[in-house]
Amino acid sequence: MPDIQFDSLGDFLNMGGYAFYVWTAYLFTLVVLALNLLLPLRDRKRVLKLLKVRMQRDAAQSGQSGLKEGVEE
Amino acid sequence: MLQWLYKLGSPRHFYDMTTTFVRWLAIVTFVLLGIGLVWGLMFAPPDYQMGDNFRIIYIHVPSAVGMIWIYAMMATMAAMHMIWNIKVADMVAKSSAVIGASFAAVCLVTGAIWGKPTWGTYWIWDAKLTSALIMFFVYVGVIALRSAFDSETSGSKAASVLTLVGVVNLPIVYYAAEWWQTLHQPSSDLGGRADGANPPEIWIPALFTGFGLIGLVFLVVIMRTRNEILWRERRASWVQELAVREVSHA
Numbered sequence: 001m002p003d004i005q006f007d008s009l010g011d012f013l014n015m016g017g018y019a020f021y022v023w024t025a026y027l028f029t030l031v032v033l034a035l036n037l038l039l040p041l042r043d044r045k046r047v048l049k050l051l052k053v054r055m056q057r058d059a060a061q062s063g064q065s066g067l068k069e070g071v072e073e
Numbered sequence: 074m075l076q077w078l079y080k081l082g083s084p085r086h087f088y089d090m091t092t093t094f095v096r097w098l099a100i101v102t103f104v105l106l107g108i109g110l111v112w113g114l115m116f117a118p119p120d121y122q123m124g125d126n127f128r129i130i131y132i133h134v135p136s137a138v139g140m141i142w143i144y145a146m147m148a149t150m151a152a153m154h155m156i157w158n159i160k161v162a163d164m165v166a167k168s169s170a171v172i173g174a175s176f177a178a179v180c181l182v183t184g185a186i187w188g189k190p191t192w193g194t195y196w197i198w199d200a201k202l203t204s205a206l207i208m209f210f211v212y213v214g215v216i217a218l219r220s221a222f223d224s225e226t227s228g229s230k231a232a233s234v235l236t237l238v239g240v241v242n243l244p245i246v247y248y249a250a251e252w253w254q255t256l257h258q259p260s261s262d263l264g265g266r267a268d269g270a271n272p273p274e275i276w277i278p279a280l281f282t283g284f285g286l287i288g289l290v291f292l293v294v295i296m297r298t299r300n301e302i303l304w305r306e307r308r309a310s311w312v313q314e315l316a317v318r319e320v321s322h323a
Binding site for chain 1: 110114116117118119124125126128131132133136145162171172175178179182183186187189190215289292295296297300301307312313315316317319320321
């Protein structure tokens with residue numbers, strides 16, 4: 001394992017004078033990749049919730065229509 | 074093996090087979106990316122010409138390679154969907170487009186940021202840069218075209234055709250620096266050839282971020298494909314049972 005190339009945290013953050021370039025590049029990458037992971041997780045919850053709501057609605061509707069038929073008879 | 078591949082083509086089997094796999098893949102991906110990023114940012118020695126600025130390489134090169142291979146995967150899936158009408162192939166193609174566009178964006182932005190201090194400009198109409206930009210636009214076009222249709226089948230057909238047309242650009246992006254030596258250099262020997270200019274201290278972290286990003290691609294594509302399966306199979310009883318089970322627990 002090679003040694004750490006920086007003497008201090010400040011030195012590390014400074015990136016040999018290239019702080020703006022290095023950290024902007026890494027920050028942009030991090031944000032884009034994090035969104036790629038978070039969006040499907042959110043979508044999964046949304047889809048499952050939507051499916052459950054639909055099923056409950058369908059069940060309620062078929063229950064009501066069944067009742068009406070019963071009344072008509 | 075063939076039977077296993079055949080089963081992956083069925084939405085329900087794809088869903089079942091990826092359920093535990095996706096968790097292990099997430100762990101491996103985060104470990105690889107963690108090691109690669111810490112190693113690349115802190116332990117790799119600075120480049121003798123570019124200093125610490127060269128550290129952008131650990132995200133720029135893997136995202137560029139990823140952008141090209143994701144396109145190859147998306148095109149293969151589009152072809153399989155067109156020829157054999159495999160539904161899962163279309164879902165994987167759809168899921169690949171967003172991560173592909175993201176990788177293209179990361180490649181272009183990190184490249185531009187790297188270009189400023191090394192080449193003196195954020196952008197130039199060099200062959201490699203221009204063809205990479207075109208690839209980004211093709212990705213965005215494929216996503217937009219699919220969403221422009223109300224009918225799912227028409228949308229996936231149109232997206233598949235555009236994806237296959239865009240394959241023309243694939244070898245151009247790949248070989249642009251070798252064919253036209255405008256500014257972007259051809260890939261240096263990151264693979265560690267004996268006569269390569271880069272020592273292992275430089276390229277080993279790139280292997281970690283590279284494999285980590287490959288893991289991330291598969292992770293995101295599988296997650297998206299699973300959501301797509303749930304939606305398209307929403308009338309199937311196994312999906313409805315799953316929705317009741319999962320939502321009540323949440």
